[in-house]
Amino acid sequence: xxxxxxxxxxxxxxxxxxxxxxxxxxxxxxxxxxxxxxxxxxxxxxxxxxxxxxxxxxxxxxxxxxxxxxxxxxxxxxxxxxxxxxxxxxxxxxxxxxxxxxxxxxxxxxxxxxxxxxxxxxxxxx
Numbered sequence: 001x002x003x004x005x006x007x008x009x010x011x012x013x014x015x016x017x018x019x020x021x022x023x024x025x026x027x028x029x030x031x032x033x034x035x036x037x038x039x040x041x042x043x044x045x046x047x048x049x050x051x052x053x054x055x056x057x058x059x060x061x062x063x064x065x066x067x068x069x070x071x072x073x074x075x076x077x078x079x080x081x082x083x084x085x086x087x088x089x090x091x092x093x094x095x096x097x098x099x100x101x102x103x104x105x106x107x108x109x110x111x112x113x114x115x116x117x118x119x120x121x122x123x124x125x126x
Contacts, residue, residue: 020096039101068115
């Protein structure tokens, strides 16, 4: 998954007050916009050892319940991530440096597709 310099700039504008998000975006930019390479660098900095190709997807799935809350979906569909970043940072659901790449990963994958298994599971339980 590739981020253009315009996309990185767009996210910087939204997340200017979040130090960890800015550092994460710097690392993604250093990886020439490659989201997964940037996230791998972040993982190594925070002491994680990405041992699988789909480890970023694994982190996203750990955060799925929070990311897929109904009040965040409309923003994420509009590519507005500040509210969700702030929420995940406050709740400390995943390491602060990984919050931004995880949310961008989910947006790139497609928020509706990402949240579909959770929606399906919620419908079964009702």
